Amino acid sequence: MFEQHSSVNCSANRNNIDALVSDVATAPVSALLAESKDFLVQRSGASLEWNPTTGTPSYIEGKLSKSMPGTPSQVSQVFLAGSLAVLGLSPENDEEFSEIDSFDWGGLEFTRLQQTNQGLPLLGAEVVVGVDAKNRVRIVTSGLRQQSAAKRSDNPIPLEQAKQIASKDLGQDLELRSEITHKTVFYPTQQQYVEAYHLTIPAVIPMGDWEYFIDVQNGDILDSYNSMKSHSFYFAPRARVYPENPEETPLATVMLRNVKSPYKQLDGEHCKVINEDAPPAKADDNYRFNYFPGNTHFDECQVYYAVEKVYQYFLDLGFRGFTVNNPYGKANNGQLAANVHIGTNYDNAFYRPSTGQIYFGDGSYPGNPHGLQDLAKEVDVVAHEFTHALIDEYRPGIFGSEGSALHEGYADYFACSLTNDSDLGEYVVPSPEKPGVIRNCDNNLRYPEAPSEPHARGRVWAGACWDLRKEVGKEVADFLIFGSILVLGTTSPTFKYAKDMLLLIDRYWCGGEYRETIKRIFEHEREIPV
Ligand SMILES: [Zn+2]
Known part of the structure; x- marks a missing residue:
């Protein structure tokens, strides 16, 4: 899919030619019918198809000529000059054909010719002639109209x-x-x-x-x-990014999709990036955002790329975009605003419901050995904050500790599902000071034992969702879990309630095929209340 641009609906798209070429039934004149009959009688096995909108043959096929000397182009020219009448043209007019293209295909040499009159091309009046290896004309296709005046x-x-x-x-x-x-x-x-x-x-x-x-x-x-x-591809904004994070994926040049005209700022159909420390990044004359990781603008490119990727991921699941409840998106056609270099050495990333925007700190490591590395540089961090914004778009104002824990659990699950990796924050957490990751969806945590702090308890939800994904596959799990967010009928959902929503989605859209699997994982293994 690529977006429909506003130019499609522009009033400068008249396409008046449509009316002309779709006009019905211009009957061939009787002289032309007689010509074509003679033509076919002399060439046994040949066939002719009439074009009802031009009143001339759309094609003639068969052994249309004897072997003739010359190149296929010359053979075509000679044939046309001798067959004007059957094509609906009058020999008296100042008609000519000039070659505009040639190609070979399927054993024939094709020549495409433009009809001209008094030295000017007649728009749309073209003929294609196919000549075989024995230099016989075998196919003629035509867009010629019945003789009409040109002055x-x-x-x-x-x-x-x-x-x-x-x-x-x-x-x-x-x-x-x-x-x-x-x-x-x-x-x-x-x-x-x-x-x-x-x-x-x-x-x-x-x-x-x-x-x-x-x-x-x-x-x-x-x-x-x-x-x-x-x-969308006429200009091709490009930038260097880490496709997932600096630890696991080397720098790569990627296409930045859906950047809006004039294609030189990180302002797109789905994302606008704001740099707290500097004026906006700008592409050079070749539409390249030419920044390396040490540059303040690098994170802008990185986050633009990540948001676009996550946005597409959710659009595939049926996401309507940030168009109704997100205050920024509602005012800006669904754009999500992402802010980089927030605060000073700030060790977190967040979504703010009052603005509808997401924010990324630079982290305090290595100045602070216990701090984090730049949070903008990891796609799963962006995906986590994006998911918070997405839940808020459909179900704003979720509250209560279980509701907050579900928010975190869903955010972790989708961050891991779309990167196809159960670890979160592999880069953000510096090694070797700390081992590896912030959280991991591939866990065995059980509901009764999880602390009530939302991120901690959220891990139970993310873990159960990840188990479901392992059993039913990414596509089905993403569908069920995304759907369960949309149908949440309360702003203070519990784990039990959210699990019931999963069962509902399965029942309505999948005929209950996954009911037993969901109940086993969520109720028996994770011990979420029945
Ligand atoms: Zn979160």
Whole structure:
């Protein structure tokens, strides 16, 4: 999936050609029918298919010619010159075909030709001719329309005026990416071909390569559309990051997805990064955020990358985005704001419901040997805080120690599930001073023995969810667990209540297939009350 850009709905997408090419039934004229009948009679086994919108053949197939001398391109030209009538063209007109492409495929040499009239291309009027190894024409496909008039203008408006008309049509915010280029063509209308300036306008705002056809006689906009296909990749913002953390994954250059136009700041469809210590990171002219780990802007890139990854992960599970209850996201089309370099040597990361934003401290290690390392540099830390924000988007205001413990447990579970690693904070906790990790989902903790402090008790929930994942697989477990958050019917859920939600999701969406597994893990093994 890639996002629908606003340019798709832009009024400059006229696509008037649609009406012309979808118009029904232009019956072939009788002369053309007679020509085609003769043509086929002389070539036994050949077949012809009519195109109802042009009234001409869409294809002719068979042994359409004898072996002819010359290159496939020359054979094609000779054949077309001798077959104008069957293609619906009149020999009296000043028609020509010029080669625009050739390729071989399936044993045939294909030549693609553009029909021209008085030296100008007739837009859309092309022919493809396939020639076999014996230099016989075997296939002709055509986009030609029945003979229609094409007249050059004797009093064209200046090109500059046409550029102004198109530019004005694109709006006052128009920002060009490079110069406007032009050709002169005949543009098809129902009655005739109209001489037109074909302008290509490469723009940053509105994003696109805008194709305009301006009537040279009167400056009318005959048609316009955006020819840019995958604009998300037209520019490719890139940055160095640690794909998971500095301890387990070396620096790599990654694509930063969904950065918004003009593609040079860490402001995207899903994430905006704020640096407490410095003005925002900026990409260079090649759309690279060129920062190494010691630079203040590196963490901005790292967190942007991580948030985008986590956001996509949850979108795949059906997340609606931070669009309703998250105060920042609601005001900013679902964006999650992430803050880096919070405080001074601050040893934590957090989500703040009042702002809807997530925050990452730099950690106090090694100045403080008991401190943590930079919390922004670990994807599972970002995923943990993101999950808090996600729960709050669906179920704001969860309170009570069990509710808080569930918050932590869900946050730990999803951080581990999406990195496919049951350890949390492997990098953040410096070794060798402390062994390895902040928490681990792969545990055997039981509910009655867990202290009531939310992170400690949350480990029971995360551990039970992780056991479920080991038994039913990541996809099913993620689905059940994500669903159980959405249906929480109280702001003070208990472990028992959340477990009941899991059973509900399983019952409704999976026919109860996992009921016994859930009950065994959560009730018998973890001893969460029945
Ligand atoms: Zn937490």
